[in-house]
Amino acid sequence: MQLLLQSLTLALLNGAIYALMAMGITFIASIMRIINWSTGEFYMVGSFAHLALLTVIFPALGLTLPMAWLLSALLAMGLVFVLGMVVQRTLIAPMHRPGTQAFEYATIMTVALSVLLQNGAIMIAGPNQYSVPDYMRPILLEDLEIVLNGSRVASGLAALAIILLFYVLLYRTSLGLAFRGIAQNRLAAETAGLNLKTMDMLAFGIGTGLCAVAGALLAPVFLVHPLNGAAATMKGFEIIVIGGIGSLGGAVVAAFGLALVEGLGATFYRAELQQLYGFVFLIGFLVFRPQGLFGHRERRV
Amino acid sequence: MDFELSGKLAIAAAAAAFLTATATSAMAQANATPVNIGVLTPLSPPGDSAAGQLIVRGAELGAKYVNQRLGGVWNSTCPAPGPVNIVKGDDSGLAEKGMAALRSLVTNDKIAGVLGTYDSTVALAVQPLAEQYKLPLLVTQASDDKISGNHTKFTFMTHTIARDRSDVVEAFIKSYGFKRVAILAENTDYGTSSGPDMQKRFVDGGMSSQLWIFDKTNPDLLPTLLQVKKFAPDVIYNMGVGAPAYLIVKQSADVGLLPKTPMIISYDLPIRPEFWRNLGELGKNMIFLSYYQPKQVLTDAGKWLQEEYRKSYNEPALYSSLAAFGNTIVLAQAMNAACSTEGEKVSGALVKGGFTSWNQTGVAFKQSDGVDWQRSVQPIMVLQYTKANQGFGDATILYPPNMKTGELVR
Amino acid sequence: MMPQSSMIDLLSATRKLPASWWPNELTPGVAAALATAFLPLMLNDYQLQVMWVAFYLAVLAISWNLVAGYGGMFSLAQHALATIGGYSSAAAVLALGLPVWWGVVCGGLAAALLGYLLGHATLHLRSLYFAIATWVFAEVARQLITINYEITRGAMGLQVPYLFSTLDPIAYFYLFLGLLLVAFGASAILLRTKLGYRIQAVRDDEELAIANGVNAARAKRTIFAMSAGMAGMAGAMYGHAVGLLAPSQADFSQMSLIIIAAVLGGYRTLWGPIIGAILIQAVAEMLRFSQEGRLVIFAALLIVVFRLYPQGVMGALKILATLLRRRRQAEGKTQ
């Protein structure tokens, strides 16, 4: 019972984090119709930026703030947001030339980009793993005999807050309406007078920024090293297929679902199959509900 | 027009003359070319480039030591010793890349010996090539016992195999009376070669033991650790390498296994400078295996290495660097003993002789039975930190009994 | 979206096939292979080793180009299918005691069968989902091979017998050159059959093709299975050439290499994958001097080339040819 409770609690926390990882990918995929294979690398860049800010730059500036980690994570997000926009404008947008297969060429560009970022990080950051100080003290729920990692709780909460903010952006602002419009029908958005080039750039920036803040928030939990983005990519892809590309609600529900399936499967059955539980879950969706949880069958345009 | 053409011709002639001169001088230098020793190791993904870099550092310092302290190596004509030079070959952790890299080292760099292999797959794939080229291959850090079990003439194992490690951990755990052992091993060649072997021994030895193999790329080990918690072990053996090793420690604390349950880390990760930064209080009372302890008496070579390494990289050398360093100087000694850089003779010398390495044990490659074929056994120690932020040198030696400096703190 | 007229051309071509089955591209292909056959006279062991690996990569890139370029199915499982071919061959040779060559055949068949099943399960999906689904298949394959280490020896690597008694890379050079020629010829001929025209029509506009009486699902499945078989056979030969199998062959980085080879050379061209594979293999080896920075430089180069020539080497050559023709025409006019 205690085991079940603990694994449920952890799945809940993981779900928030998974959702944050997936949202960036699903957002980019739904707006630009490409798979961003460098998602995990932006996650990694975010975690390194956070590490540098929190452990080198802030102390150097003599900054001692109460919630420095949050500020630093948000700054890391901002940095990667800008980096993402630059990358989109210089490398990805030009692949959408008339007469080229936009989806394929842009996807290939992100593959090359991921090789570059990953190996660049290995070259610069060297062989070691790093961590940042814990965000919060561990939380002891004595009645239930459960200990919760403070950083996990803090980053889970921060992830939820960011998801909420993103939700507000998407559903309560005209910019969000524009993004939702583009996701469904690029032509309809274009006739409405939207500049799709700018919107694509913004979308890529926001998507990579979301991945980066996930990396930053998780720095004390999952460490900072050049290959730490692999899991983010994997979870992100699983979640967007389960949730349906372009569905924010789907991504959130799928993230919690995946965390639950993985957590319970690994806790109560065989732990080494942990990654495969997610895959089985996903294959089920591909077979029985290929459009995902809340996805809608794409219309051919 | 004519003038222009003749001008161009003149420039071309000058360039040709310059090139010829350079080439000749390069060829003249080539006669004094140092003896090349190859380091075949992962330097790019999907290989573990972190380990590869440490191995390269050790080998390069090894070459420096050979040149400064041993005065180089004697080559086949024995007129005078020449310097050795390290040539890196990146195997990316892939068998086929390893083969290409080794062929490149042999054909382009004319290496006289090779060391550094980290992945068992690469070691196994290049082993037949070493035979083909009659090239001494010193396996620095691959742990599959098949490598020595293949009984090939030019392969020499200096790394511990699953059995050695199991021996030590088993003896340690028995002597301290632990009864329930949880083993967490990653799904790499390291984990899958040692993990199952170890669990079998514990079970055969009347203890209860469970093994969990986890995916190295999966950063979330909590579900696994919840199972471990359910098993209620009295000791946890952490067989992660790099990031997973840290993750096991951190997440064990998350599920409440630490600090109550003692944990053994399977290699000398805790001597890394970032260990305390990453883990803080959690690192207190950490038990770990090491091939080296600063208070241990080193050979002169070993002392030299630690000093130089600290100078160059501002941190203590890890086993990867020590082992690659040791391999390099052993190879040089064998060349000197054979008074040759020819593979056949060097191999012969390696089998016959005993060599100095960084530790006091020395290195010898006897052609013994089974997995002990041309394999030099490394002593393994079990250490424990007793305070947070403790220096590596202050860690207690718990095992072997003859080196023991203190008691286990629980 | 391609204009309707060429679609109609494509489909009407399925009714009246060209008179000769021998494709024009095949003649220079055979000639190039013959010329390449003399290369070992000039190359050392290391270069031969690099070359045969390049040929192997080229075969995989051809097989992927067939599915993705000509078939419009952006599969991310080619490397996994090759790995499965390797392990299947190993199973046939080590467990059943079959001769190595039979193992290679088994490897190809096993991969083709799995490819057919995979196609059956995923080909109805839309592009993004299909890509992710095939990627999942590859990941599952890699993880299963790793986890079942009692059978596969997991990451420790499975030693398998060599194809030839010698380790001399020259033997493998000719083996893979032959395989490459077969793969090249097979895809050149395939593209001139009814099936080849149909699959391209389906790629350009599936609904229109179906309306014109093409069984799109069957055409896609068949091509997918054929390409999987090609990859599986190459993977099996590769296993017996390296003497070792490891789950790292199913790592996504290997898939990126295949994609990069095909696109760098020229996506949706017959020669592209071959040129691309040889080019990246050569560049990667030339960059050995840069050690840790190797892949950084490599990736940066790739990005610059993709950015300037999204159509790859073949595209650049086409532009060059047009320029030359125009210049010649201009010269003709002035004279």
Added chain:
Amino acid sequence: MSTADALLNVAGLGVGYVPGIDILRNIDLRAERGKVTTIIGPNGAGKSTLLRCIFGLLPARRGTVEFAGSIMEATAPDRRKLDGMAYVPQHHSTCPQLTIEENLRLGGWLLRRRKPEMQARLDEIYERFPVLAERRRIKATQLSGGQLRTLAVAKELIVQPRLMLLDEPSVGMSPKVAQEVYAMLAALPSQGVTVLLVDQNITDAVAMSDSVYLIAEGGVQRHGTGRWFTENISDVIREMLQGA
């Protein structure tokens, strides 16, 4: 007719998708202020392509598009929209999973920073199209074909464009619904909107047009007033069929 009256003036336009193949070779046409201009022509004549090019979705290979006295240089459709051009494509110009109101607000993107104005325009649209007002909280995917078309037009009308480019407004509709749509379009000029229409529904479209162009084989084959075309439509069709 002087060019001063023309809101849109297309001269010598050549357009194509594939290198070497021009869909449109040489198009000259004008849309007069406050009038309805219709383009008719056989299937595949490039009528839709022409509208796409005028709106800037496709670059012109040759010739010029002059709108409100200035030549459109950049191909960016968002600039043209800002200048007062609006385009209703043939298919799917609404977002199926957005509600009616969200679709309209998306159409009013240019007004996003002027909240009161946006609200006023929305109210205006709802007043004019009660069918949309009733369903403002419903997703567009639940609308019928005619309602969807109305929404598509309303979505562009919300910014009060000077020129409406309409591609086959009645395609796939029952005759009754089509009648409603044409009635709505016929009323546009009285509100100061110039209309350029592409249509296959020749009879209805021509009947409400002031000026009609017949395009085929990449060029304008015939040009006349709506009345002339109405009277001679059977001859024109016969001529086209014989020519083809």
